[in-house]
Amino acid sequence: MKLFKPALTISMLFLVISCSNKEQSNEIVKPSNENAEQTLSGVFDIPELYVTPSPHDTCSYSFPATEKVIDYDVSPLGNTVALITRENERYALKLWEFTKLEISDICELHQGFEPKAIVWHPQANAIFIMGSGNSEYQILRLEKNGDNWSTKKIFSTSNVLRRLVACPRPFITEYNNQTRKETYTYRIFFGMENGVNSFRVVSITEKGDRLYQVVGPSNTFSQAAEFDAGLNPSEIESNWALPLGFHPAGHELIWQDKQNKFHVAKYSSKAWGESKPLNINITSGTITPTPNGLGFIHWQKEKNGIGTYIIQNKKEIIQLNNYKFIATPSSVPDGKGIVGLIRRDNNDVLSYIPIEIPLADVANAWMFVNSQEELNLFSKNSGLFRPNQGDQLYQIYETENYYCNAYDRTSPTRPYIVTTDIFWELFGAAYQGLFIIKERDEAIPNFWTFVEKASYYYENSPKESKWEQIFIALRALQSNERKHNEVAKMLKAADDVSDLTHENFAFSNLKPRGHYTSSPEMQMYFRAFMYFTSIYKNNNALIEELMQLPPDIAVYAEN
Numbered sequence: 001m002k003l004f005k006p007a008l009t010i011s012m013l014f015l016v017i018s019c020s021n022k023e024q025s026n027e028i029v030k031p032s033n034e035n036a037e038q039t040l041s042g043v044f045d046i047p048e049l050y051v052t053p054s055p056h057d058t059c060s061y062s063f064p065a066t067e068k069v070i071d072y073d074v075s076p077l078g079n080t081v082a083l084i085t086r087e088n089e090r091y092a093l094k095l096w097e098f099t100k101l102e103i104s105d106i107c108e109l110h111q112g113f114e115p116k117a118i119v120w121h122p123q124a125n126a127i128f129i130m131g132s133g134n135s136e137y138q139i140l141r142l143e144k145n146g147d148n149w150s151t152k153k154i155f156s157t158s159n160v161l162r163r164l165v166a167c168p169r170p171f172i173t174e175y176n177n178q179t180r181k182e183t184y185t186y187r188i189f190f191g192m193e194n195g196v197n198s199f200r201v202v203s204i205t206e207k208g209d210r211l212y213q214v215v216g217p218s219n220t221f222s223q224a225a226e227f228d229a230g231l232n233p234s235e236i237e238s239n240w241a242l243p244l245g246f247h248p249a250g251h252e253l254i255w256q257d258k259q260n261k262f263h264v265a266k267y268s269s270k271a272w273g274e275s276k277p278l279n280i281n282i283t284s285g286t287i288t289p290t291p292n293g294l295g296f297i298h299w300q301k302e303k304n305g306i307g308t309y310i311i312q313n314k315k316e317i318i319q320l321n322n323y324k325f326i327a328t329p330s331s332v333p334d335g336k337g338i339v340g341l342i343r344r345d346n347n348d349v350l351s352y353i354p355i356e357i358p359l360a361d362v363a364n365a366w367m368f369v370n371s372q373e374e375l376n377l378f379s380k381n382s383g384l385f386r387p388n389q390g391d392q393l394y395q396i397y398e399t400e401n402y403y404c405n406a407y408d409r410t411s412p413t414r415p416y417i418v419t420t421d422i423f424w425e426l427f428g429a430a431y432q433g434l435f436i437i438k439e440r441d442e443a444i445p446n447f448w449t450f451v452e453k454a455s456y457y458y459e460n461s462p463k464e465s466k467w468e469q470i471f472i473a474l475r476a477l478q479s480n481e482r483k484h485n486e487v488a489k490m491l492k493a494a495d496d497v498s499d500l501t502h503e504n505f506a507f508s509n510l511k512p513r514g515h516y517t518s519s520p521e522m523q524m525y526f527r528a529f530m531y532f533t534s535i536y537k538n539n540n541a542l543i544e545e546l547m548q549l550p551p552d553i554a555v556y557a558e559n
Contacts, residue, residue: 039176039183046170046184049124051361052078052099054336059098060351062344069348071117074330074339076124076168080104081330081339081350084115084129091115093127093142093149098339098352107142107149117164121206122186128154128206130164130190137161139188139208154208160193165243169250173205189214189253191242201241201255214272215241215255215265234272236265245288248363260284280309282316286328291335292359293366294375299328306338308357313372319355335360436515442559444525450556451475451528457553466542469500470535474528490527501535509534 040046063069063085070091072083081096091113095105109115113133120127127142139155166188174183186206191199200216212222212233222233240258247254253265255275260283265275280287285300287309298307298316304324307316320340329340337354358379359365369375377384455471476484482491485499493511497504509530516526536542549557 039181047123049076051076051333054078054332054334054354055099055352056354058351058353059101060349061096061098061101061103063348063350065346067348069341069350070115071327072330072339072341072350073119074332075120076122076333078333082118082120082127083350084118093118093129096350110151113138116161119164119166119188122166122168126206128164128166128188130161139164139190139204141206141208155204157192162191162199163242163244164188164190165245167246167250168248189243194220198240199242200238201243201253214253215275231271236272236275244286247289248291248293254278254287254289262287280311281314282307282309288328288331290357290360291331291333292357292362293364294357294359294369297329297331297338299325301326306355308355310358310375312369312375320353323351323353446556446559447525447529448478450553451478453553453556454549457549465545466500466536467546470532473500474532477524477528490531498535505535
């Protein structure tokens, strides 16, 4: 799954959440202000999307033979694909709602612009398209305002651009000490030509400004002077790099070098930190992180199906062998399927196809699953117990980076609080449930049997006892004999003088409460038990006399 501290220009926000799937209206692109930045009071004001659950069955849309699909991306809201098509040398942005099996919207792109790649804004309020036109490469931002689409060029360069990905979490671009409000902005990442057949990974904001290099040669490192944070945005060095995708929490960028080896660059508080080779046994094709962060979807151009690689067991499982995808598939946000492009009878066909991913729709499963055993337990039981390695509760906080006075809110942490209260609440709830069942099935029948047998014993005993009238009153209560004065006072439940003890007695304590109000039988039992156990509770001699009842009667009081 959410705490952060104020940071400066390029600090990234991590808002890690548990999985949330919720039905909602299928609003495709929501209106937004021209200013892409948003200023909020705190991290919990950042809007979270509710993902529409994916369908259980395959859905497909076949394009005419004259129309070709250039690129596509699934909406962060789910169930809608934004795609670029070419027909008769004209290009268009289209939206396909695969639950409705139809093209729901079309936006014609201006002539002279040749689109190459498309990606949704992480908040689903805009679409970014990369392409070439007028002897330059461009990135466009498209938004839907009412019934009309607006297109704005946010970046251009004479260098060739390749691949386009968006970071799912925003970066803090400003913090106002007076208002204590933060301004945050999302970023997009892409490959930019850096010489002949050489590329580096660079990034711009969703508005197209604050360009910096993420992975590339040292001579093109972006300098600290350009940013308020006071340090270089990144010093990850590589002579050739292209972006592939982001971990769902946004703190790791997966990129590829010229030898098709995969690397993971990690964001460190206020700038990009280290980058290491990705420790997986995949060396070809492309990989896309699963929405739950547990692994990757592996696509290879010349092979059927896709591979699903789970990090915990380091094993790849091939799925969808009946399909040969001609481009990298796009995962749906709840992880339960992919959208892929195939060619059938010379027609481009876009298909949503369900796949099997463990804990697919648990958004932060990667935080909790550390082994195949834990993956199995979570999948089977939706939870597990771990042995506690610490002696104090604070040590659990420490392991999750809850450091006193120095909590780094840019680091993803598990959204849970550990206290003894919740343990005792759970224990108490379990105990109470068992107690109620045990009381209903055994204790209450035994109590009334005890009252009957004890009453008969005292009525036939040669020795006079004050308990005789008490048990007569209890039997009268069981029979609902309201004319019995003591019973009438029990039912009224108002403090009064007992007719049997001739002393003040708290009859108000006999008013049923809790689960004892659930039925007349439970209410009667509550009154009788409370009366019996409190009428002579301060008379030790009478309590001792009660303890001398024959074992065949006392056994019903003990059980």
